[in-house]
Amino acid sequence: MIRVTRRVWxxxxxxxxxxxxxxxxxxxxxxxxxxxxxxxxxxATVYAQPRDVAExxxxxxxxxxxxxxxxxxxxxxxxxxxxxxxxxxQSPRRLRPGTEVTLSRWIEDHTLRAVxxxxxxxxxxxxxxxxxxxxxASFRVTPVVWDTVTVAGVIEDAxxxxxxxxxxxxxxxxxxxxxxxxxxxARIFEYRLDFLHDIQAGDSYRFVxxxxxxxxxxxxxxxxxxxxxxxxxxxxxxxRFELQDRADYFDPEGNSLRTAFKRYxxxxxxxxxxxxxxxxxxxLGIYRAHVGTxxxxxSGTPVLATGSGVVNFAGRKGGYGNIVIxxxxxxxxxxxxxxxxxARGIRPGARVEQGQVIGYVGATGTATAAxxxxxxxxxxxxxxxxxxxxxSAEPVPEEAREAFDAALRERxxxxxxxxxxxxxxxxxxxxxxxxxxxx
Numbered sequence: 001m002i003r004v005t006r007r008v009w010x011x012x013x014x015x016x017x018x019x020x021x022x023x024x025x026x027x028x029x030x031x032x033x034x035x036x037x038x039x040x041x042x043x044a045t046v047y048a049q050p051r052d053v054a055e056x057x058x059x060x061x062x063x064x065x066x067x068x069x070x071x072x073x074x075x076x077x078x079x080x081x082x083x084x085x086x087x088x089x090q091s092p093r094r095l096r097p098g099t100e101v102t103l104s105r106w107i108e109d110h111t112l113r114a115v116x117x118x119x120x121x122x123x124x125x126x127x128x129x130x131x132x133x134x135x136x137a138s139f140r141v142t143p144v145v146w147d148t149v150t151v152a153g154v155i156e157d158a159x160x161x162x163x164x165x166x167x168x169x170x171x172x173x174x175x176x177x178x179x180x181x182x183x184x185x186a187r188i189f190e191y192r193l194d195f196l197h198d199i200q201a202g203d204s205y206r207f208v209x210x211x212x213x214x215x216x217x218x219x220x221x222x223x224x225x226x227x228x229x230x231x232x233x234x235x236x237x238x239x240r241f242e243l244q245d246r247a248d249y250f251d252p253e254g255n256s257l258r259t260a261f262k263r264y265x266x267x268x269x270x271x272x273x274x275x276x277x278x279x280x281x282x283x284l285g286i287y288r289a290h291v292g293t294x295x296x297x298x299s300g301t302p303v304l305a306t307g308s309g310v311v312n313f314a315g316r317k318g319g320y321g322n323i324v325i326x327x328x329x330x331x332x333x334x335x336x337x338x339x340x341x342x343a344r345g346i347r348p349g350a351r352v353e354q355g356q357v358i359g360y361v362g363a364t365g366t367a368t369a370a371x372x373x374x375x376x377x378x379x380x381x382x383x384x385x386x387x388x389x390x391x392s393a394e395p396v397p398e399e400a401r402e403a404f405d406a407a408l409r410e411r412x413x414x415x416x417x418x419x420x421x422x423x424x425x426x427x428x429x430x431x432x433x434x435x436x437x438x439x
Contacts, residue, residue: 054104061097085135144212150416152206188238191259204230208414226411239408254396261307261390272296291382292375299370301361311350321365335375338367
């Protein structure tokens, strides 16, 4: 079920003119007989002849705007005039490959009338010929309006969240929205749920999000305001709350949904070898402890720091090959081994933030193929990163509790109906102050 609570559309222009037929007589016509019926004027549709013809070309990689215009038949003198007026708004050198350039020419003599450059998804620069000044430029920005959209659904047999959202029988949300929202929801709940392995048939979800809608129905960005995912009859709730220095997602008690560590050091997870105190080593041919988790990935895949900390070691270390060791608060350390190389600035003593790229997947050291070996240690002792209870991030500060409660109440009410698995406290928050259920 998808519901759009507000949407703004642009009115289209009518491209036809209705006119009445006109008759010419040599003398005034005789008045009709009393029994005759005067026919109503017949309306005809007249289409205006187009004034110009337009051609759209795309700026190629390594290609300059001058080269593109030259290939399109624009002379050097005309190019110089265009560049001169264009530089007041946009440097031609800063145009990116893939920029669409539309050239409009008069039909009569095929001279250039206008050039439109699509700077980005929301703005375009028009260069138009002016009889008085030669060329003039104007900047056009696409108006956007905030839409609030609610979505609810149930995971069917053998479905993922991605498949469930794509297969919802509703046109309220474009397909591009649904693809982007899967990623956002996965990131919101990534510290509490494993969307690759924990989801099962019968799980349900509901959420409300804002988007910046364009007149053509597309959207520029999405912000999830509140969400709930019920996994195996256990509800997980999230509400977005903006603090002075950051925006984060919290549960109804004000606890951050994030933990001090991400569960995985890669965006896309494929576990090839689990944590084990006794595992057969494919290179050494013996059984020994494997005190980390191996993730399969292509060589060169970015490796992310699972938590904020300081680089304790970055270099080559025996069978680990190229390895980064990060030191975190409260006695935690993490290790990222077999790297092909290190990210810029990764050296002992450097400060890194959670989610920052610290290196790239490789096959250095004792490795049979490209993969990442990841270890999570507490006070020097290895622990299984997939099962350990990770420390939570900071909750809502006490001085912001009143503002958080107000945001929680407002945004929870927007959810499309209370979940059967929601606790009474959350259901109460979804009701108006008088206690009556929202219609």
